[in-house]
Amino acid sequence: MQFTIGGLQKTSLLDFPNKVSAIVFTQGCNFNCGYCHNPLLLKNQSKNDITVDVIFDFLNKRKGKLDGIVITGGEPTLQPDLKLFIQKIKEMSFLVKLDTNGTNPDIVSELLKEHLVDYIAMDIKAPLEKYSVVVNRNIKTEDIKKSVNLLLNSDIEYEFRTTVLPSLISIEDFNDIGTLIKDAQKYYLQKFEVQSEINDSTLVNEKNYTDEQFSQIIQIMKKYVKYAELR
Numbered sequence: 208m209q210f211t212i213g214g215l216q217k218t219s220l221l222d223f224p225n226k227v228s229a230i231v232f233t234q235g236c237n238f239n240c241g242y243c244h245n246p247l248l249l250k251n252q253s254k255n256d257i258t259v260d261v262i263f264d265f266l267n268k269r270k271g272k273l274d275g276i277v278i279t280g281g282e283p284t285l286q287p288d289l290k291l292f293i294q295k296i297k298e299m300s301f302l303v304k305l306d307t308n309g310t311n312p313d314i315v316s317e318l319l320k321e322h323l324v325d326y327i328a329m330d331i332k333a334p335l336e337k338y339s340v341v342v343n344r345n346i347k348t349e350d351i352k353k354s355v356n357l358l359l360n361s362d363i364e365y366e367f368r369t370t371v372l373p374s375l376i377s378i379e380d381f382n383d384i385g386t387l388i389k390d391a392q393k394y395y396l397q398k399f400e401v402q403s404e405i406n407d408s409t410l411v412n413e414k415n416y417t418d419e420q421f422s423q424i425i426q427i428m429k430k431y432v433k434y435a436e437l438r
């Protein structure tokens with residue numbers, strides 16, 4: 208199976224809402240966000256011997272103890288056998304949450320059509336016109352829009368979320384983000400945090416918006432979406 212794993216977190220109470228989950232990290236991403244906390248996953252430098260069989264053995268032993276599996280990255284939709292991997296997990300009766308940056312709408316669409324995902328979390332990196340700057344890659348923003356619309360019209364639970372780096376996203380930009388995901392179920396803001404691993408070390412002195420500014424952003428987003436919160 209062509210599915211490269213960068214890491215496994217055996218238990219999480221936070222990453223799959225209201226579920227006890229395990230997290231599978233896939234290797235590689237088509238973005239290069241400066242604030243990425245998994246730079247080793249981006250550069251294909253994670254060293255481990257976790258194969259898909261290791262994951263399936265682990266999950267077989269965790270039946271009844273875990274509700275679901277979070278597949279995150281990197282960017283999971285870059286894995287050629289993502290669908291096959293999820294099918295195997297579904298055969299074991301686990302719920303599946305997919306984290307994606309939204310660049311592969313065809314894959315998201317297929318997974319939705321075949322009822323292979325129970326929850327999707329999609330990053331909204333910036334207003335569309337700023338995307339390429341924030342992710343440090345030239346991308347087709349049309350694909351982001353398509354993925355957004357797939358989630359807005361789906362019948363599964365989903366969320367959109369943005370990591371906020373004030374030097375890249377202004378408070379006014381949230382009107383554009385709100386317009387992009389208008390009527391979404393849930394939207395979360397995530398403060399930029401400096402952790403031991405960060406893709407662009409020049410960001411270590413970056414300041415966050417104040418609590419008051421975050422409240423202002425949430426008020427803006429509440430004009431567009433059903434639920435907005437600072438995570």
Ligand code: SF4
Nearest residue numbers: 236238239240243281
């Ligand atoms: S933050 Fe996510 S989308 Fe951005 S480079 Fe890291 S893994 Fe890729």
